Amino acid sequence: MPTSSGRMDGRAWSVLFVLCGAIFLEGIDVAMLNVALPSIRADLGLSTGMLSGVVSAYVLGYGGFMLLGGRAADLLGRRRMFLFWLTVFLIFSGLGGFATEGWMLLVARFVTGVAAAFMAPAGLSLVTGNFPEGPQRAKALGVYAGTAAGGFSLGLVAGGLLATFGWRWVFFAPVILSAVILLAAIPLIKDPAAPERPVGGFDLAGAFCVTGAMLLLVYGVVRLEHPGDGWGGTAGAFAAGLASLAVFIVVERRSANPLVRLGILRSGPLVRANLGALLFIGSFAGFQFLVTLYLQELRGWNTLQTGLAMLVIGIDTVLAPTLTPRLVNRFGNVRVLFGGLLLAALAYVLFLPVGLDWAYLTMLPTMFLLGLAFSLAYGPLTMAATDGIDEHEHGLAGGLLYTAMQFGTALGLSAVTAVNVAALGGGVSPEAGLDALRTALIVPIVAGVLGAAVTAFGLRTHRAPGIAEPVPAETSA
DSSP states (O other), rough: BBBBTOOBOOOHHHHHHHHHHHHHHHHHHHHHHHHHHHHHHHHOOOOHHHHHHHHHHHHHHHHHHHHHHHHHHHHHHHHHHHHHHHHHHHHHHHHTTTTSSSHHHOOOOOHHHHHHHHHHHHHHHHHHHHOOOTTTHHHHHHHHHHHHHHHHHHHHHHHHHHHHHHHHHHHHHHHHHHHHHHHHHHHHHOOOOOOOOOOOOOHHHHHHHHHHHHHHHHHHHTTTOGGGGHHHHHHHHHHHHHHHHHHHHHHHOOOOSSSSGGGGGGGHHHHHHHHHHHHHHHHHHHHHHHHHHHHIISSOOOHHHHHHHTTTGGGHHHHHHHHHHHHHHHHHHHHHHHHHHHHHHHHHHHHHHHTTTOOOOHHHHHHHHHHHHHHHHHHHHHHHTTBBBHHHGHHHHHHHHHHHHHHHHHHHHHHHHHHHHHTTTTTSHHHHHHHHHHHHHHHHHHHHHHHHHHHHHHHOOOBBTTOOOBOOOOOOO
16 A cells, blocks of 8 residues: 555555546546437437436436435445445446436436445545545545546547447446446455544434435526526525525534534635535536537537547546646645636637637647646645545545535536527527527636636635645534
């Protein structure tokens, strides 16, 4: 395992590669499905609403159960949760490949999202628990974050390739990868010996309240994409979600064993990391959706060409584990994160004057800057989310971070869709579509700038690289 000199032995690298394989699996699973949606619609005859529901079902499962997943990792054991839910992920991804009706895909994607909600915080807390704070953890998280982000960008290409053989391979390929990861994980992954698990059991009342709140709020965000469904239902979903969240806060303040210790939210680095993650991931999700529309609907590119166009973003797979840890050690986590968010905002601005006749070389600076942005931001976000948090609460911290990311994804997609639809109106010409797309591009630009602004507050309070103000578990809510 990791040595005191900061170097890692062969077993430590093997453990890290297994954990990275799981987060890579999650990234490619989402990306491959996105590019295969037209093929799924054509084969199963799905309506636009059902097709959107296939995507939304995963978001609902992931966002709704993430906090419960983080707490389960802390209480029941990170290894146990990781292996069990990786198995569930494998099974239901395979069942999705055998689907013959839309409802089967909905069920498969929802349960797959729930599995990811339990697996992701367990995986992150296994990384932080197996590698001590400092250069070792910075290196491990750099590799982990680069793999996560690279999985999404490489998944776009993989999905385009697999869809040419049939959309069902988009579901079967993750099954094969899951099985390999699971067989390697069983003998390699061990629970960290150091952290003491929290006492007490599950806060069932809090679990029901927060899961209901997350499901309702994510559902409300997803409904923003379809203004024709009526604003009453959307407002009702948000109101019910906020009411459930208010009840959850009351329950947590009174619970002897809270699902979420509210005092953890007093950590400035943790709050800024979650807000920064929400805005950063949300801006990219919206931008990626708009670029896909631009390349496929306005330019006539196929799915494989679209994936290859965005492949350069995957340079973070190489830069995140090699360059980012060195920059963090030299300049500090917050400064590197701030630089990454600024680069993302700049990348979106450069794409704003996009035209119908743009050559790929004109788009390349945006794609390259986004690759750099992910290299500099993704790893530091995961570091900031657990900095200063007691070891036994890293599962909870990971759950909060991934909840923020999932909400960001849902909000970014819904916001750009709503703006694009409103700006397009009844226009059908390519010029009208381009004007609407340019208008919607303002959304990721604003989100990127806000993410950088939130992080800038940390520059004033930052004391030293890799050091955050501790938030002990005994702090009262």
